Amino acid sequence: MIHNRRLALSLLLPALIMVGSVNNNVTAAPEGPAANVTAERLVKAEAEPGQWMAYGGTYSEQRFSALKQIDAGNAGKLGLQWFADYETNQNQHGSPLYIDGVIYVSTSRNVVHAFDAKTGEQIWKYNAMIQGERLRYNLGMVNRGIAAWNGKIYMGTLDARLVAIDAKTGKEAWSTDTVPASLGLGDMGDRYSITMAPRVAKGKVFIGGSGGEFGVRGWIAAYDAETGKEAWRFWTVPGDPAKGFENPKLADAAKTWNGEWWKNGGGGTVWDAAVYDPVTDLLYFGTGNGAPWNARVRDAKIGDNLYTASIVAVRPDTGEYVWHYQEVPGDAWDYDAVSPMLTADLAFGGEQKHVLLQPSKNGFFYVLEAATGKLLSADPFTEVNWATGVDLKTGRPIEVPEARYEKEPWNLAPGVQGGHSWHPNAFSPDTGLVYIPAWEAYFTMANPPANSPPALGGGFNLGIAFGAPVAADKLKPYARQGVSGRLKAWDPVARKVVWETESFANGGPTSGVLATAGNLVFMGNGGGKILNAYDAKSGAKVWSFDAKTAVFAAPITYELDGVQYVAASVGGAAQGGYFAPTYARMLVFAIGGKAVLPEPAPYTPPPLNPPPSTASAEVITHGGELYSQFCSVCHGANGMQARTSFPNLTVSLMLHSQGGFDAVVLQGVRADKGMGSFAKDLKPEDSVAVREYLIERANAMKAGGGPGGFGPGAMAPPPPRQETGHEDR
Numbered sequence: 001m002i003h004n005r006r007l008a009l010s011l012l013l014p015a016l017i018m019v020g021s022v023n024n025n026v027t028a029a030p031e032g033p034a035a036n037v038t039a040e041r042l043v044k045a046e047a048e049p050g051q052w053m054a055y056g057g058t059y060s061e062q063r064f065s066a067l068k069q070i071d072a073g074n075a076g077k078l079g080l081q082w083f084a085d086y087e088t089n090q091n092q093h094g095s096p097l098y099i100d101g102v103i104y105v106s107t108s109r110n111v112v113h114a115f116d117a118k119t120g121e122q123i124w125k126y127n128a129m130i131q132g133e134r135l136r137y138n139l140g141m142v143n144r145g146i147a148a149w150n151g152k153i154y155m156g157t158l159d160a161r162l163v164a165i166d167a168k169t170g171k172e173a174w175s176t177d178t179v180p181a182s183l184g185l186g187d188m189g190d191r192y193s194i195t196m197a198p199r200v201a202k203g204k205v206f207i208g209g210s211g212g213e214f215g216v217r218g219w220i221a222a223y224d225a226e227t228g229k230e231a232w233r234f235w236t237v238p239g240d241p242a243k244g245f246e247n248p249k250l251a252d253a254a255k256t257w258n259g260e261w262w263k264n265g266g267g268g269t270v271w272d273a274a275v276y277d278p279v280t281d282l283l284y285f286g287t288g289n290g291a292p293w294n295a296r297v298r299d300a301k302i303g304d305n306l307y308t309a310s311i312v313a314v315r316p317d318t319g320e321y322v323w324h325y326q327e328v329p330g331d332a333w334d335y336d337a338v339s340p341m342l343t344a345d346l347a348f349g350g351e352q353k354h355v356l357l358q359p360s361k362n363g364f365f366y367v368l369e370a371a372t373g374k375l376l377s378a379d380p381f382t383e384v385n386w387a388t389g390v391d392l393k394t395g396r397p398i399e400v401p402e403a404r405y406e407k408e409p410w411n412l413a414p415g416v417q418g419g420h421s422w423h424p425n426a427f428s429p430d431t432g433l434v435y436i437p438a439w440e441a442y443f444t445m446a447n448p449p450a451n452s453p454p455a456l457g458g459g460f461n462l463g464i465a466f467g468a469p470v471a472a473d474k475l476k477p478y479a480r481q482g483v484s485g486r487l488k489a490w491d492p493v494a495r496k497v498v499w500e501t502e503s504f505a506n507g508g509p510t511s512g513v514l515a516t517a518g519n520l521v522f523m524g525n526g527g528g529k530i531l532n533a534y535d536a537k538s539g540a541k542v543w544s545f546d547a548k549t550a551v552f553a554a555p556i557t558y559e560l561d562g563v564q565y566v567a568a569s570v571g572g573a574a575q576g577g578y579f580a581p582t583y584a585r586m587l588v589f590a591i592g593g594k595a596v597l598p599e600p601a602p603y604t605p606p607p608l609n610p611p612p613s614t615a616s617a618e619v620i621t622h623g624g625e626l627y628s629q630f631c632s633v634c635h636g637a638n639g640m641q642a643r644t645s646f647p648n649l650t651v652s653l654m655l656h657s658q659g660g661f662d663a664v665v666l667q668g669v670r671a672d673k674g675m676g677s678f679a680k681d682l683k684p685e686d687s688v689a690v691r692e693y694l695i696e697r698a699n700a701m702k703a704g705g706g707p708g709g710f711g712p713g714a715m716a717p718p719p720p721r722q723e724t725g726h727e728d729r
Contacts, residue, residue: 035167050559063426069564071518079593082120092571098558124170145197156194176228201276208270218268232319237266253306267291286338297463323373361418382419415443424512437510499539512554524551610698623693
């Protein structure tokens with residue numbers, strides 16, 4: 001009887017905690033405006049500074065507003081005007097839009113809200129109702145933003161759909177599967193998800209898919225904004241040569257690969273940065289790392305592996321290739337080139353140039369000629385030890401040979417967390433500075449043991465050894481897998497840091513950035529739960545607000561009835577993990593605002609109360625290996641993470657019932673909550689072994705070993721997730 005009660009609770013409790021899903025797609029209130037964002041409005045968005053109609057504010061993605069009612073002199077009088085809570089306990093990465101009196105914002109698990117921008121009243125709420133096998137293949141149940149065009153709001157979903165929502169009613173206009181069976185991808189098609197914000201231009205919606213760590217092949221595609229019909233697709237990695245190539249440039253790219261790379265997909269996913277530039281009429285996008293991470297595992301001869309870790313320019317009407325610049329040939333360090341980019345007009349030696357700017361994950365700030373992709377400069381903006389610089393003649397990094405960890409582990413800087421990740425930058429034409437959410441980070445890279453299982457698509461096998469030892473004299477001040485965040489103001493012409501803030505308290509990651517003509521820069525401290533405003537010229541802090549939750553998404557600003565507002569979508573995993581409330585909400589500020597946030601309620605994490613560990617060491621070790629490959633990327637090392645939006649498995653009631661555990665892991669009863677079935681990868685005896693490993697880990701922790709304790713089957717930590725610095729893709 002008790003056993004069955006525990007099983008029932010184990011299946012019911014997560015559903016009660018994971019709030020936010022509804023029984024239909026739309027929760028409606030009075031209808032809102034139609035969000036009539038036309039091509040002309042977007043091209044001339046600078047003429048409407050009171051609006052925020054695109055992900056980066058305008059097509060340039062500078063995240064700069066000409067509004068200056070709020071300035072460095074009066075920012076200290078900013079107060080909370082209104083707030084609106086979300087029904088979720090997960091991280092918020094989505095930067096909002098403001099169009100004609102309405103704030104539109106995507107939240108975790110692909111829920112979109114429309115709020116009256118003056119009062120905070122909810123106009124409608126749309127739920128994409130994500131579900132299915134694909135939900136198990138993502139590194140975070142997050143969404144990074146939305147796009148607007150001709151009365152519709154567009155969003156990519158975690159189950160790899162692109163949806164269009166009627167901006168007036170919140171009803172779904174159309175939904176398109178971006179990886180349909182007709183592509184012939186087989187099981188690979190189930191490993192994609194979408195977290196990036198769509199971009200829209202010339203009647204087309206542009207979107208890319210995530211999933212590089214799970215053995216997929218990268219792409220970006222364009223869809224008709226009115227119908228959802230696919231217009232073109234650009235594959236970033238060549239497929240099986242025996243099947244032919246989709247375009248001649250992929251045939252050229254195949255010459256830079258060796259072996260049978262296509263069996264593991266190759267990576268190169270387009271999971272964040274994309275910019276449409278009306279000046280050149282080009283679409284720029286960044287591509288992800290090669291997969292698996294370890295170049296020797298991926299390609300024994302270590303070719304350049306085009307077009308991974310690159311910026312690519314194509315024609316938006318047709319997807320035709322125009323140019324590319326590869327930042328990291330033969331990448332071996334998870335150095336995606338998908339960090340946000342922006343376009344600007346700058347004077348170099350008295351000559352005006354239209355350029356593309358990107359502070360990259362690999363630690364270098366790149367300036368490229370927008371029309372041609374010619375490299376103009378590349379300089380480190382944070383600590384870099386894998387290369388001594390970039391050769392401006394060849395465009396290639398000057399690598400430190402030892403950094404490829406062929407013989408010995410290398411304490412990499414920036415680590416896989418990056419010198420900068422997906423968090424948007426800002427550029428002020430007034431100061432000429434780019435404001436970068438910069439990180440100092442380390443991560444130990446090492447070849448896997450000789451007897452390691454092969455890196456296969458579908459599991460999280462990156463071809464490296466986690467937790468490899470590094471000689472004490474090679475260690476740096478930061479923790480081996482730590483990250484320290486700060487805001488840096490970079491002069492792209494003088495090629496140097498002009499000012500920077502102190503390292504944030506708690507060492508947490510940063511949020512995205514907003515710059516304004518009021519000589520202000522806004523940025524949050526994710527781990528510290530603080531939203532700050534800085535003097536754009538000096539870096540002096542002029543305002544702070546306790547958001548009482550993590551701040552990851554970039555703020556925006558808008559004007560309504562002559563009043564300037566600042567809006568931020570906040571919320572992030574709290575200490576205590578998945579079960580703890582995150583207090584995710586929309587915050588809107590104005591001069592003289594008087595609203596007050598409620599204090600967080602006291603919270604006590606669930607106790608460790610596992611059943612006895614009785615399995616053999618062999619079973620537990622096998623379970624630990626499987627857990628590391630299939631589960632650790634979401635649930636953390638040894639079954640838990642201190643800050644996470646995924647369940648802490650060491651306190652799960654399902655540890656008391658193999659039947660309940662199998663129902664989730666093998667039968668997929670919680671697929672609608674993001675936990676798809678692993679029956680394709682795990683046999684029933686494997687599920688038993690994983691559960692026994694978790695039981696052993698929970699008992700070791702209860703006995704005082706702690707999360708880092710070592711017992712039979714204890715596994716080294718997986719790469720750190722967003723809450724500790726690593727990006728959610």
